[in-house]
Amino acid sequence: MNQEEIRQQWERTIKRLARWVNLGWWLERWLPVLMFVCIVGGLTWFALRTLARPEVAWMRATIAGLVVIAMVIAWIAARRRFESTSAARVRLEDAWQLRSRLSAASAGVGEWPSFPEQQPALPITWQWQRPVSVLGFCIAILCLGAWMPVPARQADKAHVIEKPSALKQVEQWVEELRKEEAVNPQNLAEVEEKMEELLRRPNEQWYEHASLEAADHLRDQTGKDLQELGAQLEQTQGSLSTLAELGSHLSEEAKNGLSKQLENQLKGLRSGAMQTSGDLAEQLKNMDPKACNGMSKEQMQKLAERLKQNAEALRKALANAPQFSFKECKSCNKPGEGEGDKPGKGGANRGRADAELTVKEKETNLNTQATDKLASMIDPERVTPGDLIGLQDARPTTKENFTGPQSGGSLQSTGDGGAAVEKATLVPAERAVLKRFFK
């Protein structure tokens, strides 16, 4: 074996030693990071399984990726401490008692010592306890995270946030209305768009005060619009039926009044926030409200029938909302309210108001028990000290017959400065005792 072969043999041995030492340094840096990754990964895995989140499917790949990243980071961190071949050469020649001949030979002084036929072991021993225990711990915690049984109650419970009840209610209305074709689909689409706008916010914010208030408002507004539509449909249908049935028997004045009322109702149907659907909407749109008087009896009955059908469909669709009563249409009663002897609601300061001259199944609700609400937006049940409920301009009331300051009482037992003052504070029984004593 020539010197070059011997040199190569020594260099290989030296590099092998350096590689083992560097592996040790890399393990020393990697194991703590690996432990951290496995603890966090195992706990996260278990938590996701407990919450039945869909991200659990990605956990294996995520943990594997983090472990690989930890390997790279550990290699970068350990590189500073990696052993060079010259350092490994010193370690080897000292341990094998080569009397620095490797260093000298690598510097070109002297020959490379002959390589031993039976190569001794490298001058390092592995301390396997720590790496093995860390790896075992990591595997154990990952296994626990992946396979530890999750309580069934928690596993089945999907992490779903229910929509606010107001929106669910509106959603149900819209579905029923669309099914019954009671309302113009465009109006329903607008309502749905508003709902989607509210639901586009993060789930966690659905139950915030502002969101709930907006949902309630949407529900109330939609309900109010539907209520108005229903009321207008019924009233229009009633007016048309009356006009068709009794048109020939009514006086000209009553007929004109009824025609005027019908005209207003038709205008209301066309201009309301919710409108009828299909052909009826087209018919109402193309119809001149002033020309109602000129309609034949059959035409009126046919239109009334269609309006009735639509009102029925609307009532059917809103069967689950008993709070809506179509007869409570306030806006449609506004014209002529309390004026002269026209139908409407009466009042103490509005004079006479007769009941409507229409025949209905139920009596007219005049809302005599209705109370006015506070104009303020503040909920009086939740008002706190300091909240401003309202402002009112007022003048201080002055006392017209003010006569100046007057005495408000008199002093008893006044005395001069330094004089003894007797205060008659004794009760009658005590006075009697004193009188008896000094008698």
Add this chain to the structure above:
Amino acid sequence: MSQELPQAHASLHQLRTTLQSVLFGQEQLIDLVLTGLLARGHLLLEGLPGLGKTELVKGLSKALGLEAKRIQFTPDLLPGDITGNPMLQETPQGRRFVFQPGPVFANLVLADEINRASPKTQSALLEAMQERRVTVMGESHALPEPFFVLATQNPIELEGTYPLPEAQLDRFLFKLEVRATTAETLEKIVLNREIGVEPVVPAVMNAESFAALLQLTRSIFMPQPVASFIARLVHATQPGEPHATGVKHGASPRAALALAAGAKAKAVLEGRPNASYEDVRAIAPAVLRHRLILDYGAKIEGLTPDLVVQRLIENIPAQDKPLPTTLAAAKV
């Protein structure tokens, strides 16, 4: 160097064998003495009387073919008795002082029982050791080349001794302890020696060949890791270092130079072209033991410089880079 080294190794082996025939049972001491000479250092041999110190020096001078002189130090010895004195002589030009060289003018000076002389006389010799010249009445006289002082001293606990100051001790390359021989060695001495009869020592080499050996020693390669090891070893002797507990004053840079020179000499003695960690470890006690000054606490506890050096050798690794905790160093 490749051709000179085997020859040097052979002649040194012969010299070693010759000296071993003079001084029985002191192979290690002989090796250290030869190492010290090759490193061009002065040696201090300490031991009880009768252990063969003087015999070794005399045998060495004969074997090396160098001029050797012996000075027996006594309390009344004066500096001029060592360095030489100016003598008033009648010359053709009239009366004038002529320098008469003292016994220090030799290649090999045996300063026997150096600690029996007064400090003034000791310092005269030590100045000659350092400067390798003697100055008398303003005139300098160079000492011959090579110049070695092999001083012997009795243990300082003995009466009538003047211990050498630390600064002067530092000028000795090695301090060697001559220990009592074993019974087998004594038996060999009894069988082969007689009182009053000096052993016949053949000359193994002459002054020129010895000078060539000294030159060869200087050319020995000192690998950088070995130099680093020497530096760390010497630095570790400083007070406050983890393995220097009980040390009051550590070794000087001269100790590091002495270690390097000694390691090279040891390499020549073993026929190697380079110094090694093993060489440094082998000569470290001889180099460091007289350069470490321990505090009183350490002395009371029984700590000696040799124990401190041994502790340093055991704890200062050749490779100072640590191993990861997953690995442990293993001696093969």
